[in-house]
Amino acid sequence: MNNESEEFRIKPPLLIALLVLTVLLSFIGTVEIALNGSVGGAFMCRYAWGTVSKTMGIPIMSLLVILLAYPFKLLKVKISTSTLVLLYAVGAAVGMYGIGHYETFASFPVGFSRTLLQTQPEFLPVAESWWWMPPIEVVRRITVGGATTDWGAWSGSIVFWSLYFLVFYLFGSSVMLLFRRRWLDVEKVPFPYVIATHEIITAFSGESKPERTKSLFVIGFLIALVYEFQIMMTYLFPWWPDVLAFRGTPVEDTSPQGCVCLFSNHPIASAIVWFPGYSKNILPFFIYYLAPLEVLFTVWVFQIIIMVLAQIAYTMGYYTGVFNMGSACRVRAWGGFEISPLYGPPYYWMWMTMIGGTTAVTVMMIFHARGYIAETIRLAMRGGKSPEEAHEPFTYRQIYMFIVASAIILLAFCFSAGLSIGTALSVLIVGAFINVVAAAYVLGLSGCGYIHNRGYWPSWPLRLIWFQNRPETYTTDWVMTHTFLATGVNHVTMGLQTGAYLTIQNLKMGGLARINLRDIFVLTTIASVIAIFVAMITRVWIVNLLGVGRVPIWGECSVTDWCDNDFGDYDRAPASGFQLTAGIVGFIVTMVLFLIRARFLWWPIHPVGFIIATSIAPNHMKEWTTFLAAWIAKWLTLRVGGSKAYEKYAVPFVSGGVAGYAVSNLIAYLIGTVRFFIPF
Numbered sequence: 060m061n062n063e064s065e066e067f068r069i070k071p072p073l074l075i076a077l078l079v080l081t082v083l084l085s086f087i088g089t090v091e092i093a094l095n096g097s098v099g100g101a102f103m104c105r106y107a108w109g110t111v112s113k114t115m116g117i118p119i120m121s122l123l124v125i126l127l128a129y130p131f132k133l134l135k136v137k138i139s140t141s142t143l144v145l146l147y148a149v150g151a152a153v154g155m156y157g158i159g160h161y162e163t164f165a166s167f168p169v170g171f172s173r174t175l176l177q178t179q180p181e182f183l184p185v186a187e188s189w190w191w192m193p194p195i196e197v198v199r200r201i202t203v204g205g206a207t208t209d210w211g212a213w214s215g216s217i218v219f220w221s222l223y224f225l226v227f228y229l230f231g232s233s234v235m236l237l238f239r240r241r242w243l244d245v246e247k248v249p250f251p252y253v254i255a256t257h258e259i260i261t262a263f264s265g266e267s268k269p270e271r272t273k274s275l276f277v278i279g280f281l282i283a284l285v286y287e288f289q290i291m292m293t294y295l296f297p298w299w300p301d302v303l304a305f306r307g308t309p310v311e312d313t314s315p316q317g318c319v320c321l322f323s324n325h326p327i328a329s330a331i332v333w334f335p336g337y338s339k340n341i342l343p344f345f346i347y348y349l350a351p352l353e354v355l356f357t358v359w360v361f362q363i364i365i366m367v368l369a370q371i372a373y374t375m376g377y378y379t380g381v382f383n384m385g386s387a388c389r390v391r392a393w394g395g396f397e398i399s400p401l402y403g404p405p406y407y408w409m410w411m412t413m414i415g416g417t418t419a420v421t422v423m424m425i426f427h428a429r430g431y432i433a434e435t436i437r438l439a440m441r442g443g444k445s446p447e448e449a450h451e452p453f454t455y456r457q458i459y460m461f462i463v464a465s466a467i468i469l470l471a472f473c474f475s476a477g478l479s480i481g482t483a484l485s486v487l488i489v490g491a492f493i494n495v496v497a498a499a500y501v502l503g504l505s506g507c508g509y510i511h512n513r514g515y516w517p518s519w520p521l522r523l524i525w526f527q528n529r530p531e532t533y534t535t536d537w538v539m540t541h542t543f544l545a546t547g548v549n550h551v552t553m554g555l556q557t558g559a560y561l562t563i564q565n566l567k568m569g570g571l572a573r574i575n576l577r578d579i580f581v582l583t584t585i586a587s588v589i590a591i592f593v594a595m596i597t598r599v600w601i602v603n604l605l606g607v608g609r610v611p612i613w614g615e616c617s618v619t620d621w622c623d624n625d626f627g628d629y630d631r632a633p634a635s636g637f638q639l640t641a642g643i644v645g646f647i648v649t650m651v652l653f654l655i656r657a658r659f660l661w662w663p664i665h666p667v668g669f670i671i672a673t674s675i676a677p678n679h680m681k682e683w684t685t686f687l688a689a690w691i692a693k694w695l696t697l698r699v700g701g702s703k704a705y706e707k708y709a710v711p712f713v714s715g716g717v718a719g720y721a722v723s724n725l726i727a728y729l730i731g732t733v734r735f736f737i738p739f
Contacts, residue, residue: 065573066573066574066575067141067572067573067574067575067578068575068578069145069574069575069578069581069582073142073145074582074585077145077146077149077582077586078585078586078589080124080146080149081149081152081153081157081586081589081590081593082589082593084120084124084149084150084153084157084158085153085156085157085158085589085590085593085594085597086593086597088108088109088120088153088154088157088158089157089158089164089593089594089597089598089601090597090601091108091158091728091732092107092108092109092158092159092161092164093164093598093601093602093605093610094731094732094735095728095731095732095735096161096164096165096610096611097605097609097610097611097735098731098734098735099611100294100315101290101291101294101315101727102294102727102728102731102734103161103315103611104161104314104315104316105290105315105316105317105727106291106723106724106727106728106731107119107158107160107161107724107728108120108123108154108158108724108725108728109153109154109155109157109158109159109160109161109163109164109552110154110155110158110159110160110550110551110552111160111342111724112316112340112342112343112551112680113316113508113511113512113549113550113551113676113679113680114343114507114508114509114511114676114677114680114682115252115342115343115346115506115507115508115551116155116160116508116511116550116551116552116560117252117342117346117717118150118151118153118154118155118561119154119721119724119725120150120151120153120154120157120158121147121148121150121151121153121154121256122147122150122256122259122717122718122721123150123721123724123725124146124147124149124150125143125146125147125150125256125259125260125263126259126263126718126721126722126725127725128142128143128146128263129263132263138264139264140260140261140264140572141572141574143260143263143264144260144568144569144572144574145574145582147256147260147565147568148565148568148569148579148582148583148586149582149586151561151564151565151583152561152565152583152586152587152590153586153590155551155552155557155560155561155587155590156224156228156552156557156561156587156590156591156594157589157590157591157593157594158594159550159552159594160550160551160552160553162549162550162553162613163550163552163553164594164598164612165611165612165613166546166553166612166613167220167223167224167595167598168191168213168216168217168219168220168595168598168599169201169216169598169599169602169612169614170612170613170614171216171220171542171613171614171618171621172192172193172198172213172216172614173198173201173607173612173613173614173615174186174614174616174617174618174620174621175187175192175195175198175618176195176198176199176202176614177614177615177616177617177620178617178618178619179617179619181532182533182617182618182619185533185534185535186618189477189535190215190219190475191215191216191218191219191220191476192215192216193209193212193213193215193216194212197209197212197213200603201602201603201606201607202606202607202608203606203608204602204603204604204605204606204607204608204609205604205606206603206604206606207603208599208600208603208604213599216599217592217595217596217599219476220595221591221592221595222472223472223543223554224554224557224558224591225587225588225591226465226468226469226472227469227491227547227554227555227557227558228557228558228561228562228584228587228591229461229465229468229469229558230462230465230466230468230469230487230491230492230558231491231495231499231555231556231557231558231559231562232558232559232561232562232580232583232584233458233461233462233465234462234492234495234496234559235499235558235559235562235563235566236451236452236453236458236461236562236566236580237432237435237455237458237459237462238424238428238496238499238563239451239452239563239566239576240431240447240450240451241428241431242500242503242563243563243566243567243570244450244570245431248500248503248504249349249350249351249503249504250502250503250506250563250564250567251346251347251348251349251350251505251506252346252506252564252717253564253567253568253571254349254710254714255345255346255349255710255713255714255717256568256714256717257568257571257572258276258710258711258714259714259715259717259718260572262276262711262714262715269707271707271708272707272708272711273711275708275711275712275715276711276712276714276715276718277715278712278715279345279711279712279713279714279715279716279718279719280715280716280718280719280722281715281719282341282716282719283341283342283345283715283716283717283718283719283720283723284719284720284722284723286303286341287341287719287720287723287724287727288723288726289302289303290303290305290317291723291726291727291730293305293306294315295730303339305317305339309322309324310322310324310325310326311325311336312387313339316340316680317338317339317340317341318336318338318339318340318679318680318681319336319337319338319339319681320336320385320386320387320681321334321336321385321386322385323382323383323384323385325385325386328382328385328386329382331366331370332366332369332370332372332373332378332381332382332389332400333365333366333369333370333389333400333401334366334386335362335386335389335390335401335678335681335683336386336387336390336681337681337683337684338680338681338682338684338685340680340682340685341716341720342716342717342720343680343682343685343686343689344685344688344689344692344716345713345714345716345717345720346506346713346717347505347506347507347682347685347686347689348689348692348693348709348713349506349710349713350504350505350506350507350689351504351505351665352690352693352694352697353663353664353665353668354504354505354665354667354668354671355668355686355687355689355690355693356663356665356668356690357663357664357665357667357668357669357671357672358668358671358672358677358683358686358687358690359672359683359684359686359687359690360664360668360672361664361668361669361672361673362672362683365400365401365406365408365672365673368400368406369400369406372400372404372405372406375405377397377403377404377405378397378398378399378400378403379397379398380394380398381394381398381400384398389401390675390678390679391514391679392514392515395631396631396632396633401673401675401678402515402633403633404637407633407637407638407641407644408673409514409516409673409674409675410516410519410633410637410638410641410642410645411641411642411644411645411648411673412509412645412649412669412670412673412674413510413516413517413519413674413675414516414519414638414639414641414642414645414646415641415642415643415644415645415646415647415648415649416645416646416648416649416666416669416670416673416674417493417494417497417498417510417670418493418497418642418646419645419646419647419649419650419653419666420496420497420500420501420649420666420667420670421492421493421496421497422646422650423649423650423653423666424496424497424500425496434447435455435458435459436455436459438454438455438456439454439455439456439458439459440456442454442456450576451576452566452576452577452579452580453577453580466487469486469487469491470483470484470487473486473487473543476535476539476543477534477535477536477539478536478539478540478543479536481524482521482524482536482540485520485521485523485524485540485544486540486543486544488520489519489520489544490517490520490543490544490547490548490555491555494510494548494555494556495555495556495559496559497510497670498510498511498556498559498560499556499559499560499563500667501667501670501671502560503563503567504667505667505668505671507671507676507677507682508551508556508560508676509670509671509674509676509677510548510556510674510676511548511549511550511551511553511556511676512548512549512675512676512679513545513546513548513549513622513623514675514679515623515628515631515632516675517541517544517545517547517548517623518541518544518545518623518629518632519638519639519642520544521540521541521544522635522638522639523639529626529629529630533619533624533626537624538618538619538621538624541621541622541623541624542621542622542624543555545622545623545624546621546622549622558587561583561587562580562583565579565580565583566579566580648669649666649669649670652664652665652666652669653666671686692709693705693709696708696709
């Protein structure tokens with residue numbers, strides 16, 4: 060490790076090399092995601108070099124660049140811990156922005172432009188008038204493929220969607236700069252994925268560790284690798300024994316992500332009103348094991364509370380017909396909101412959390428940090444660099460200038476996209492600030508990005524503008540506001556939270572490795588800008604080359620039906636009054652839980668656990684069982700061996716598991732690439 064008395068600085072030659080690597084990885088990764096998407100199945104939905112999981116959003120590339128550097132160490136090439144951390148930072152930027160989740164690849168910029176082909180005649184002239192839409196005759200060429208890319212026609216779309224990601228990165232990262240010292244230095248928010256990756260870096264850097272510790276890392280690595288190998292072989296060869304039942308059974312189905320949905324004829328689904336299913340995914344277990352014990356405890360306890368209350372509500376006449384649906388329909392309200400214990404009456408759990416609970420988390424973050432924020436404002440007004448700012452990347456005056464400037468840039472971008480003042484402010488205040496602060500804090504504490512699923516809820520700020528009297532006809536304001544608010548949160552890499560997640564985790568890693576934080580931030584920012592533009596350009600090129608017949612992308616619908624743009628989804632959701640009332644209740648419940656926890660140290664219920672248990676994404680991914688398993692394992696670890704056993708043995712084991720999972724993704728993508736060219 061670096062000398063504790065000095066910080067590592069990035070020299071210009073090293074910076075240039077890292078940025079060249081950013082270009083190469085972003086290009087190669089984007090091509091790879093297209094080829095594996097063409098193969099389909101698990102190679103589209105489970106494996107990745109960008110990010111995996113709707114909740115955790117692990118940037119696999121940040122692990123792969125570390126793991127692929129290891130063979131050089133075997134050749135006696137000197138690679139310092141600082142270099143590995145910088146590779147991690149670049150890999151994280153590439154994973155988040157240069158490759159992203161498959162749905163991000165499938166959405167921007169080509170998927171959105173493709174909607175021109177299905178947009179209804181009355182709205183088509185409006186969509187064609189947008190400066191970021193290529194001409195419809197150019198879009199038609201992607202249907203067949205083999206087309207020479209018309210860069211002039213696609214330039215507007217490339218620039219617009221690159222700016223979209225960039226403006227939200229600038230604002231989100233600026234806000235994270237403000238909260239950095241409070242969260243990382245004072246509260247010591249863990250950020251489980253960073254803890255696991257730092258342990259991997261430590262293991263590969265050659266630091267002296269007990270043999271038992273190294274052995275446990277290897278054991279975790281092999282367990283994850285063998286587990287994922289079994290899943291991969293199940294998808295590759297029909298004759299391979301389906302030991303883990305990933306091909307499904309007559310009573311349940313398993314998605315490529317490992318989410319198990321119960322059919323209506325399943326013994327549990329036919330008896331229990333609310334049982335969301337369970338997860339066979341091994342990665343959440345490893346990540347959530349590193350979360351605080353009380354958060355893990357609260358998640359599974361509240362899930363049981365929801366089950367009991369749903370059963371009581373059923374006896375009172377709610378959820379009629381619920382036993383005719385499987386667990387997936389109950390979770391996603393596909394049979395109607397009235398039949399979903401998560402979405403519908405009498406509790407409206409999802410609305411309570413996603414509206415009120417999210418707002419309450421952000422309010423409490425500001426309330427708990429009120430003294431800290433007041434201090435930063437005082438120091439910003441005074442000027443200069445005080446001792447309190449000695450370890451900050453920038454002075455507080457500069458940070459507040461970044462926040463104000465990036466907010467203005469974000470609003471200007473929204474106006475350029477056709478948003479009105481009211482909707483642009485809703486995107487800034489709710490989408491880019493309230494949701495981002497809450498999501499980043501919950502991710503940092505638990506490892507779970509609970510906010511990532513568009514599922515009807517993100518349009519709630521617009522109900523304060525339109526309430527029930529929405530526009531009678533589609534407008535640019537309506538369509539683009541919903542695109543930003545709804546599509547923008549559907550996955551970790553969809554834009555709104557991406558920059559905040561990336562920045563705060565890279566700063567966390569930089570702090571652990573004692574790398575100059577200004578250098579880390581500058582590297583993260585430049586790498587993100589490069590990765591964004593390279594990804595957009597490469598996506599346009601590869602889809603034009605291969606065509607949507609080979610590379611599945613979104614957009615097989617009107618732009619007015621894109622995600623939750625359509626009036627039908629807006630009208631099918633509970634009325635504005637019900638949503639906002641549920642939000643107020645959720646705000647109060649979450650605030651009370653925060654206050655009780657602050658007042659009574661023995662109180663076992665953590666408000667973040669309540670948020671996770673009642674939110675849509677973890678329920679959609681069926682992750683409550685991984686929280687339960689992680690709680691049992693961690694409780695036993697601490698009970699038997701104490702914190703010493705946890706730090707010396709358990710953390711290396713789960714970190715090895717995360718590394719093994721990453722290597723399995725590397726192997727799977729290479730096999731998927733072979734299958735693209737040589738089907739077998």
